[in-house]
Amino acid sequence: MSITLLFQLLVNGLVVGGLLSLVALGLVLIFGVMRVVNFAHGEFITLGAYATYLLVSQTGLSPLIGVPVAFALGALVGWVVQVAVIAQVTSRPELDMLMVTYALSIIGLGLFAQGFGGDFRSYAAGPSGSVSLAGVMIGWRSLTVLLFSVAMGGATLLLVQRARIGLALRALALNRDAAASCGINVVSGERVAFCLGVGIAAAAGSLISLIGTTTPTVGHEWVLDGFVVVVLGGMGSIGGALAAALAIGLVQSFTSFALDDSWAKIITYLLLYATLLLRPHGLLGRRGAEA
Amino acid sequence: MKTTKTTLSRRTLLSLAGTVVAAGAATPWRRSAFAAEPLKLGASLSLTGRFSDSAKYVKEGYDLWADQVNGKGGIAGRPVDIVVYDDESNPDTGRVLAERLIDRDGVLAILGPYSSPITDAMATATERAQVPMVGTIASDSSIWSRRKLHWSFQGFPSSDYDHEGFLKVLHGKGNGLKKLVIVFEEAPFSVAAKDWAVKTAKEMGLSVETYSYAPGGQDFRSILEHIVAFGAEAVSMGGYYQPSIALTRQMIERGFNPVAYNFIQAADGVTKEALGANTEGVFGRSAWEASVETPANKAFVAAYQAKFGRVPSYHSAAAYAAGQLYAAAIAAKGADRAGIRDFLASATPETVLGKYQVNATGQQEGYRYVAIQWQGGVSKVVGGASTAPIEWPKPKWQ
DSSP states (O other): OOHHHHHHHHHHHHHHHHHHHHHHHHHHHHHHHHOOOOTTHHHHHHHHHHHHHHHHHHHOOOHHHHHHHHHHHHHHHHHHHHHHTGGGGTTSOHHHHHHHHHHHHHHHHHHHHHHHOSSOBOOOOSOOSEEEETTEEEEHHHHHHHHHHHHHHHHHHHHHHHSHHHHHHHHHHHOHHHHHHTTOOHHHHHHHHHHHHHHHHHHHHHHHHHHSOBOTTHHHHHHHHHHHHHHHHOTTOHHHHHHHHHHHHHHHHHHHHHSOHHHHHHHHHHHHHHHHHHOTTOSSOOTTTTO | OOOOOOOOOHHHHHHHHHHHHHHHHHSOOSSTTOOSOOEEEEEEEOSSSTTHHHHHHHHHHHHHHHHHHHHTTOBTTBOEEEEEEEOTTOHHHHHHHHHHHHHTSOOSEEEOOBSHHHHHHHHHHHHHHTOOEEETBOOOTHHHHSSOOSSEEEOSOOGGGTTHHHHHHHHHHOTTOOEEEEEEESSHHHHHHHHHHHHHHHHTTOEEEEEEEOTTOOOOHHHHHHHHHHTOSEEEEOSOHHHHHHHHHHHHHHTOOOSEEEETTTTSTHHHHHHGGGGTTOEEEESOOTTOOOHHHHHHHHHHHHHHSSOOOHHHHHHHHHHHHHHHHHHHHOSOHHHHHHHHHHOOOEETTEEOOBOTTSOBOSOOOEEEEEETTEEEEESTTOOOOOOOSOOOOO
């Protein structure tokens, strides 16, 4: 294998890993703060994809504008869903919450299918062509996805680590009751986490629409891998999710080349299994978080 | 013995006459000219669900055919009545509806559904009940090669020949071209197409490499590295639309410019929406095109445009062709299921899709795909009987 090919596979893996990290980031935020496994996460990704498709096809605007628009739309929808649905069942048993998010997923799938039908939606607008760096080719669309992923991942980490609201979110993630007794507004904190998580999911959907086609199940197709990333990285660990996503992206890139994409999936899930056996709290998760 | 003579009063007579006339008016004759019982055909169509965008065109094809046939007095004086149920794009539902059409509605034969999976499921019911079915939009020949079907027949070009049109173009234009790559999905239809294409390409003297991906796959970057390393000059993608667009986009990003590039679903109009100017020079395959200049095709297109106000798609053409088959079968053999079945198994009538002919297993051998190429934003039939020039080589990606 030449050095050029090695770096080419590396770049390919980073692109996939970057997108996967955004998909997982929203899941991590929501689970970390609210202890909610959001089965409807895929539908929020799909929301962002369709929003960008409509923005491009109806207004002729660049799909790059679709990313912040999708984020804002996702955050707004997240706020409505959190207030109207999630907050109403927060104190109920975990199974109730799982069923509620599952029901949201089915409703979302149905609405998209009704609204857009089963045909693929796609657009040609956006960055085109590719750039060569020492023989390694990277398309402008893929580079855009990578840059947005890095920017949003970095911004989220900064927010959680440095901002006041981030401190509140970390406190809630550590111990909800203790955070409340310290004067942190639990309801507001959970609302922010959910809105942020959904907004990031929708932004991920917008980027997915840039490099692929959009269907009612597009989010579903990505969210399964997203759950693998979250578990591998450690439930509730943002850093763990980012690291796991990049690792999976690289594993899939190299394995697909050496064998094929079926083996890439097999090895990814074997890694997940091994991690659960040897390090149940994930790569960077906290012991006890898996309970 | 006293005989009682009963006479009807004028009022009673008039009442009786009025009742007879009213009963006749209430009888649902399709056309006032018909006195015979309708020929009932059944169809399970994806009126809702993921196939609905395409299946609606199948219904339009059936409706047009039925209207035309009934407008001319029906088949052997009997009007055609198509009973349609919604399978919701679900194969299991399609099978149940086939049973309903046969057992409850007593249809004479089944007009095929949209898609190979639903056709496959319905064939189980039609075989059990011994009712003929034409697989109107069923390109997957493995339906017929996997099991012995005696009552179902493929009414659509076989997916085995998905790459045929492109290979013919390579044969005609590709002087000096040596290396071909075929990308295929790990699904029966795509594997069968790949097998046929590899055999044919090798007979043409081409060096061929093949790469597969799992169903639903979207990441072709690693496969592209193999394609680049191989030095491929022509690439043919034999999968569904969504992976094909993903492969194309990633090929563009990789900066890999083949001399000729084909993906079997490229004829679909949404290709232009997805790729824009990068459709230029891309080949695809089509089961039918409105531009094919035969008298029958022109008449069909004109009739369709008059009824629906737009140019028909291949879905409607295939549906119309299925109707034409049944019309020919019933005219030849009467309203007899076994006779219709025998006709479909052995006859070779002409339809808007071309010459219908099936082999001993029921797979389509007569209908073939035509190659298309996107030129100037329009999909044009090229190669074969077409006189349209072929753009060669494919322009570099933009």
